[in-house]
Amino acid sequence: xxxxxxxxxxxxxxxxxxxxxxxxxxxxxxxxxxxxxxxxxxxxxxxxxxxxxxxxxxxxxxxxxxxxxxxxxxxxxxxxxxxxxxxxxxxxxxxxxxxxxxxxxxxxxxxxxxxxxxxxxxxxxxxxxxxxxxxxxxxxxxxxxxxxxxxxxxxxxxxxxxxxxxxxxxxxxxxxxxxxxxxxxxxxxxxxxxxxxxxxxxxxxxxxxxxxxxxxxxxxxxxxxxxxxxxxxxxxxxxxxxxxxxxxxxxxxxxxxxxxxxxxxxxxxxxxxxxxxxxxxxxxxxxxxxxxxxxxxxxxxxxxxxxxxxxxxxxxxxxxxxxxxxxxxxxxxxxxxxxxxxxxxxxxxxxxxxxxxxxxxxxxxxxxxxxxxxxxxxxxxxxxxxxxxxxxxxxxxxxxxxxxxxxxxxxxxxxxxxxxxx
Amino acid sequence: xxxxxxxxxxxxxxxxxxxxxxxxxxxxxxxxxxxxxxxxxxxxxxxxxxxxxxxxxxxxxxxxxxxxxxxxxxxxxxxxxxxxxxxxxxxxxxxxxxxxxxxxxxxxxxxxxxxxxxxxxxxxxxxxxxxxxxxxxxxxxxxxxxxxxxxxxxxxxxxxxxxxxxxxxxxxxxxxxxxxxxxxxxxxxxxxxxxxxxxxxxxxxxxxxxxxxxxxxxxxxxxxxxxxxxxxxxxxxxxxxxxxxxxxxxxxxxxxxx
Numbered sequence: 001x002x003x004x005x006x007x008x009x010x011x012x013x014x015x016x017x018x019x020x021x022x023x024x025x026x027x028x029x030x031x032x033x034x035x036x037x038x039x040x041x042x043x044x045x046x047x048x049x050x051x052x053x054x055x056x057x058x059x060x061x062x063x064x065x066x067x068x069x070x071x072x073x074x075x076x077x078x079x080x081x082x083x084x085x086x087x088x089x090x091x092x093x094x095x096x097x098x099x100x101x102x103x104x105x106x107x108x109x110x111x112x113x114x115x116x117x118x119x120x121x122x123x124x125x126x127x128x129x130x131x132x133x134x135x136x137x138x139x140x141x142x143x144x145x146x147x148x149x150x151x152x153x154x155x156x157x158x159x160x161x162x163x164x165x166x167x168x169x170x171x172x173x174x175x176x177x178x179x180x181x182x183x184x185x186x187x188x189x190x191x192x193x194x195x196x197x198x199x200x201x202x203x204x205x206x207x208x209x210x211x212x213x214x215x216x217x218x219x220x221x222x223x224x225x226x227x228x229x230x231x232x233x234x235x236x237x238x239x240x241x242x243x244x245x246x247x248x249x250x251x252x253x254x255x256x257x258x259x260x261x262x263x264x265x266x267x268x269x270x271x272x273x274x275x276x277x278x279x280x281x282x283x284x285x286x287x288x289x290x291x292x293x294x295x296x297x298x299x300x301x302x303x304x305x306x307x308x309x310x311x312x313x314x315x316x317x318x319x320x321x322x323x324x325x326x327x328x329x330x331x332x333x334x335x336x337x338x339x340x341x342x343x344x345x346x347x348x349x350x351x352x353x354x355x356x357x358x359x360x361x362x363x364x365x366x367x368x369x370x371x372x373x374x375x376x377x378x379x380x381x382x383x384x385x386x387x388x389x390x391x392x393x394x395x396x397x398x399x400x401x402x403x404x405x406x407x408x409x410x411x412x413x414x415x416x417x418x419x420x421x422x
Numbered sequence: 423x424x425x426x427x428x429x430x431x432x433x434x435x436x437x438x439x440x441x442x443x444x445x446x447x448x449x450x451x452x453x454x455x456x457x458x459x460x461x462x463x464x465x466x467x468x469x470x471x472x473x474x475x476x477x478x479x480x481x482x483x484x485x486x487x488x489x490x491x492x493x494x495x496x497x498x499x500x501x502x503x504x505x506x507x508x509x510x511x512x513x514x515x516x517x518x519x520x521x522x523x524x525x526x527x528x529x530x531x532x533x534x535x536x537x538x539x540x541x542x543x544x545x546x547x548x549x550x551x552x553x554x555x556x557x558x559x560x561x562x563x564x565x566x567x568x569x570x571x572x573x574x575x576x577x578x579x580x581x582x583x584x585x586x587x588x589x590x591x592x593x594x595x596x597x598x599x600x601x602x603x604x605x606x607x608x609x610x611x612x613x614x615x616x617x618x619x620x621x622x623x624x625x626x627x628x629x630x631x632x633x634x635x636x637x638x639x640x641x642x643x644x645x646x647x648x649x650x651x652x653x654x655x656x657x658x659x660x661x662x663x664x665x666x667x668x669x670x671x672x673x674x675x676x677x678x679x680x
Contacts, residue, residue: 302523304519305523305526307481307519308519309525309535311481311516311517311519311590312512312589312590312593313508313510313512313513313539313540318539322535
């Protein structure tokens with residue numbers, strides 16, 4: 001009998017140990033996947049924050065620029081830079097034939113004459129002189145310099161020719177290639193040229209969408225939650241509403257996109273591809289999340305507080321506004337931020353309302369066309385150029401950073417208020 | 423209090439029935455409450471004494487399925503009438519709950535809340551006075567006068583309950599309802615509250631629900647005994663405890679059930 005008991009006890013301990021092991025391995029798996037995921041993104045994406053520059057001597061030849069003597073500022077603004085830009089690239093190899101000259105030109109970015117123009121606008125005294133100017137390398141050379149480009153492919157399968165590589169290697173050997181922090185990734189809008197493409201448009205688009213979403217969803221959701229929780233009678237109708245709010249939270253986001261397309265764009269004729277429409281569509285999605293969070297935190301306010309206020313002769317409205325709602329605010333706010341974080345990562349509905357369009361301007365208001373960060377990831381992931389691969393990962397990093405900050409903020413709000421009153 | 427030997431009746435309940443949905447919780451309660459006296463309501467758990475107490479300031483309104491029938495006259499005015507304004511009623515009838523429930527705000531805000539919403543104080547100075555006198559009457563002033571702007575939730579249980587009493591008397595109610603005010607407190611805090619109740623009855627009529635028969639005997643002048651939703655017996659505390667008319671009362675008081 002005693003032995004039997006001991007066996008039973010041993011069995012129980014072993015079962016507990018096994019269970020612990022399962023739990024630990026589950027956590028280990030989760031962490032492993034997360035690490036792989038983050039490592040992959042960082043290792044692909046970190047190089048996008050660096051940009052390769054070619055240092056090329058440029059002669060600001062007034063004649064080639066069609067400038068008279070003593071030009072005014074406006075003249076310098078209007079001058080022709082293409083010729084001197086072309087010349088400075090050709091000068092890298094004075095013996096180049098026409099085809100090779102063409103290849104030389106393609107070693108820098110498409111708008112290289114603009115960079116030369118900026119240089120002269122900064123310092124008009126350069127006119128007639130020669131200066132080494134930083135020119136953005138083409139996306140392919142950028143990738144070559146970062147080591148992301150397989151140089152051993154046969155030439156006809158590469159976008160970089162042997163000739164370009166030869167000149168490039170000479171420049172590298174002379175220290176005329178430099179890698180610097182890629183500011184334009186944050187200040188430029190999208191571009192067809194990978195080396196010029198940036199996230200400014202989609203970042204602003206995301207911010208505007210989230211703001212529109214917040215301004216619509218928050219007041220509506222909080223009022224709905226307060227009414228349902230504090231004022232509405234508990235009957236079949238309110239039960240029905242509650243069930244449907246929960247259902248709404250489970251509706252696939254693409255359905256909201258169709259709704260936005262069919263109603264906001266088709267019927268109300270709101271401007272396409274704008275954060276305004278995107279924000280309204282996202283607010284439909286965020287609404288149930290905030291309502292559920294707000295109701296939960298209203299429910300969590302102890303009934304004794306309501307009774308205390310009511311017994312003091314406060315009206316229902318006063319009880320709600322003076323006590324219940326302020327006490328529920330931390331929970332509501334953190335729920336709101338989490339809802340917004342969800343909306344921030346949403347892609348499908350935005351694609352449907354046209355925020356997937358190629359936008360090479362930075363939006364100044366919610367009424368201007370814009371992309372959003374997740375849609376930008378989608379657009380770049382679809383692009384064939386090698387230069388966009390790292391951009392996708394970099395954009396994901398920015399989006400993740402954004403989300404982490406928002407969630408941190410939600411945590412802080414909740415934590416701070418809890419500390420204050422308990 | 424007796425004026426010229428005549429009992430002054432503050433509250434007159436006539437045939438009060440209370441229903442929770444279809445279930446009847448109180449049957450035909452008729453009870454007179456004397457002015458400036460402490461009336462204790464005793465009885466086993468679930469007998470309806472708290473329900474009756476909550477009828478007196480219409481706190482049962484909060485519960486959707488609860489309905490109250492019958493007349494409750496306070497100063498000869500039926501509070502179950504359609505014309506009765508609950509806000510005014512609750513200004514006149516304060517309540518202290520079983521578990522101390524100060525607002526999670528400062529001590530000062532706790533006590534000044536009632537006067538604020540009822541517009542009793544005209545100036546900041548007047549409000550300060552109300553807060554001070556209320557806390558003094560609740561025998562809490564000396565302990566907290568230096569930390570009026572700290573959270574009320576930081577006090578001990580007994581102090582919190584006295585804070586709730588201060589909050590209740592801040593609007594000078596005529597009646598104070600107490601729903602087992604000492605059940606969450608230790609004996610020392612209980613003794614303090616009981617002393618306070620004795621003091622408060624000079625200015626307020628007090629109705630206290632209690633589980634402790636000793637407490638009822640100590641603090642009250644009148645006692646009502648509830649059982650299964652019926653008022654079995656009521657009268658002066660002396661009589662109920664020493665010489666009850668009803669066998670059930672006798673059994674409960676001597677501890678044979680309950």
